[in-house]
Amino acid sequence: MEATLVIAATDYMQYALLTRFSVALRTEAPKVRIAWRALDVLALATQLERGEIDLALTSPDHAPAAMRQCQLFREEYVVIARQGHRPCKAVLA
Numbered sequence: 001m002e003a004t005l006v007i008a009a010t011d012y013m014q015y016a017l018l019t020r021f022s023v024a025l026r027t028e029a030p031k032v033r034i035a036w037r038a039l040d041v042l043a044l045a046t047q048l049e050r051g052e053i054d055l056a057l058t059s060p061d062h063a064p065a066a067m068r069q070c071q072l073f074r075e076e077y078v079v080i081a082r083q084g085h086r087p088c089k090a091v092l093a
Contacts, residue, residue: 002031
């Protein structure tokens with residue numbers, strides 16, 4: 001069966017997940033193609049409802065509540081600074 005899977009994601013998610021996913025998909029389902037789309041948070045719910053995209057990869061705060069979702073992974077960001085740099089305050093605690 002030939003098909004195209006339309007995935008909307010941020011640049012970061014495309015880099016972190018979709019490259020490996022597309023390689024695995026090519027092996028498991030060689031007739032399925034992937035069309036990447038830039039994630040448009042404001043239009044996401046409408047795009048999913050209309051079938052314009054099949055899947056979206058985003059952070060939980062941008063996921064439409066009415067859509068089915070599952071958490072893929074947890075991630076933690078850190079700041080790295082040189083020794084002697086003045087202390088930084090956590091802004092997103």
